[in-house]
Amino acid sequence: MSIREFAAHLGVHERLVSKWEAGGSRVKPRPVNQAALDTSLARSDEVVRARFTALLAPAGETDLLAFVDAGVSKSAVPELMSERELIMAAAHEASEHAAAAESTNVGPTTLAQLDADVRRIATEYVYAAPAPMMVEMLRVRRRVYRLLDGQQKPVDTSHLYLLAGTLSGLLANASTDLGYLDAAGEQIRAAWAYAELSGHNGLRAWTRGMHALIENWSDRPRNAVQLARGGQEFAPGGLARVRLLNIEARVWARLGNDTETDRCLRAAESVDGDRREELHDEIGGVFGFPSAKAAYYAGATCIQLGRAEHALAATERAIALYSSGPPLQRSYGAESLARVDNAAAHLINGSIDGAADALRPVLGLPEDRRIAQLGERLVGLRRRIAAPNYRNAVEARGLDERIEEFCLETAAQTGKPRL
Structure with a gap:
């Protein structure tokens, strides 16, 4: 052929x-x-x-250890599963058996293991590829669902609903990164239902913020504003409130409302930072809002309003914080988006070389880490490069071609239309 x-x-x-x-x-x-x-x-x-x-x-049903029972040769093991898959499968088998051995439907060992699973997934997701992590999210959530089908004490039922909500929120985040906004919306609505059932204000606040982001990316900014404001009802202070105010500021910036944007940013700066909350502060990871992410959000907001100098300062701070921070807390997605915004600020200031330098690590990302928001932001960057002041610049054409190749390769790998 x-x-x-x-x-x-x-x-x-x-x-x-x-x-x-x-x-x-x-x-x-x-x-x-x-x-x-x-x-x-x-x-x-x-x-x-x-x-x-x-x-x-079927997803989540593959039993890797069945190959061991079947007597597969040692030499074939690396072809069937990675070292990590083998080790994790053995660990999962132990926790599943221990859960079955407990005298009640849900015991402290089971809940402790599920809590540990959620913490691990939320932490690993910031530096791991989205698609493989979704399999692990589904595995743990299906286990929670099976437990909820049984009988347990009311306090344990509430705990399981909290776990189901956090896992649905993680799946919403992953669906967004992979470009499936309808699926993300469905997951986040489920997460909100579980937050209500568990009565957990931290999950309520985080879920409202995530839903606001989904609505904003789905071209429904007015809905996004209402969701971000609604979430603040459950976040009197701390990182949860700072995050929601920054999300609201981004949406107002998209709508071109400088007054409301500045109001939100000032309010975020005056939030009582001493208030701590389990989901945002203790679990962290996807649920956290560290200084690096706050700087990235500030840069994105300034780019929307055309404030190039403020955007440069904020994105450079975000990049520096991510680069110098612990590797296991380095969010490649947020850092890459901050670099795209940094490149946009350089283009506004007339520096094609600055833009190219900012984008170099982004254009070298492995295909499995090219989240959907990157493609959308790069399309906006290409529009800036097409401006009259760059039309005849050789460097600008070269950068535009590299961005186009990046988008083409990403579309080929994901099977989605080229952006």
């Missing part, structure tokens, strides 16, 4: 097949595409069959 025919057979873009065919480590087939390639090319070894069987299993 020709490359075009083979690409059509696999259901992918022909350029992606060309890159696979060229070899090298830059673009590799995803596992599901690898399985399709193995089948199409008639490979029939035991490893491929085992991998394909695992991939076809």
